[in-house]
Amino acid sequence: MSARVARVLVDTPLSHLDRPFDYLVGDDLTAEVVPGARVKVRFAGRLVDGFVLELIDASQHEGKLAPIAKVVSPEPVLTGEVARLCRAVADRYAGTIADVLRLAVPPRSARAEARPHETPADPPPDIGSSSWHVYFRGAEFVEALLAGESPRTVFNPLPRHEPARAVAEAVSAVVRSGRGAVVCVPDARDLAHWDTVFAEALGPDVHVALSAGDKPAARYRNFLRVARGEVAVVLGTRAAAYAPVKNLGLVAIWDDGDDLFAEPRAPYPHTREVLLTRASQTGSAVLIAGFARTAEAQSLVDNGWCTELVADQPSRRREWPRVEVTDGTEHGDVPVRLPQAVFKAIRAATGPVLIQVPRRGYRSALSCNDCREPARCKDCEGPLVQQRADAPLVCRWCAKPDSPWRCSNCQGVNLRSPVIGQLRTAEEFAAAFSDRAIVTSGGDQVLSEIPAAENQLVLATPGAEPTVPHGYALVVLLDTWLMLGRDDVRVVEESYRRWFNALALAAYGASAVAVGDPSTLQGLVRADPAGVAVRELAERAQTHLPPVGRLAAIDGPPQVVEQLANGDWPSFVDVLGPVPADQGKERLILRVPRREGMALAKVLKDLAAERSAAKETGVRIQIDPAAF
8 A cells, every 4th residue: 555644855944853754645645745845834834845755654643634736747856866965965054954955955947847858968988097007006096996996085186187088087987887977166266167078078969067046947957968878977066966867876076175065045055074974884985185284174084984095205306396485585574575585586597477366456445655554445445456557545345435534643744555356467467577478366256267478477266266278387376375374274275276286387397486485385385285284283283173173153143142151051161252253243262173963963953943933033053154
């Protein structure tokens, strides 16, 4: 006899109702109510959306069960494996499964569902493992995937050894072993490049690209192809981490330190952690790759959960550009922003030159030249900026012009700019190198690729560096002190990630100049991303910060946060704060040893549920936030 009760995950944001509910399945809906289907149910007097989690013979609920009101779609879009993943992610980040399901399953498109089912694509051809031979035991990694095994590794590729091609070879081995793969990249620009490489390497119709930035119908159509088992490989941004791939054999992430992998919506999960959770649940292989290495990836290597794949030191020294570090001091002890070493290197370069500038815009910070008081808006006290040489001063907060300007402290009228953007820097280089073509990339005008020209100077902000055929003859890293001066515990890790990504665009035999403190930039000189990660992890260990410990940030109104700060917390919780947060709120920081991470999440889930049930003011809870 068929089951007559459906267990439904109801779309409700209320923490105290974060569990499935049982509903009766009417005789007229028996054929359509299947695990993973979308339904409408009556909940708290309203019709709300839900997913059928499973069908059961009988309910333990002692009261009368309400019937399922409507089947929105019988298409099974929520697999049991993805449902378990969403539950684990919600528990890990002290959130609700309903919030995670919104990230995992895209909005429905009836037209896409009406499309007939397709025959699954044939496995890709054997494309070998040539990209992995330069790395110790690299070929063994691909062979293990082909044999149906599940190795886990942290991979730091060399420049110009196309990482997308290497990952495609690993994916090909997984698919030929009869399994599927999920590969996540940071943004649309990376996705477009990797999509092209995957299509060339794997052949047509072997993979689909999934991104929240796609048009809804196209995104849902590709999602359905995966859910129906028509394709076995998903390449995408952070939303792809939940793709319902059948018989998952590999999860991979490129450049996991990029802050775009931190989900900005509740419960704020990080894509790397979602993939690692999924790998633990399914027993799939893991590939964490990037030119730089995060402390989180290094901790996986240190505790033996992952191995590492890196080139030996002679290969790294040969393939990475040779980096010269200058502190900018030339005449006396006062450093200059554009030292002679930079101009000398540019004049000697026989090809395009990449110059990385930490800040976009023209003059992104201004202060009085006489008393050094920051230039502030007369109306809202916001910082004043200048967008170009002939533009007036405007407030960064309210966008109102402030001209003519006069210092409120000393009445001075002359301004200085302690922070120079890439547009102002481009003007300075254009004046110094009139025979060179100046190209800028950053802000709203990001270039993905430009044709090679020997006389080009390309000024770009971090992450906006365009590629050129055969690479840059010289890479210049300006204002490294400015990048390191940000108030963020991850500042060293993030700075090195941006620098290594820029250096990876250099041509073979190219050189580089970094303007900054030589003692701070030795990781660049040694071309040693793993060594940087080891030191960063050791510093985190001293302060019990992630990934060595677990942190939780609670943001809310001052009176609520103050009350929580004085609350009765478990003995393993360190309570730090409160401290001021954005928009007039305050923040409470909770710190625990890593082994107590799930216990802390449980405490915070119970706290959210209690406040939700009592209809008290809600607070925002973030576990291991990207910035803290």
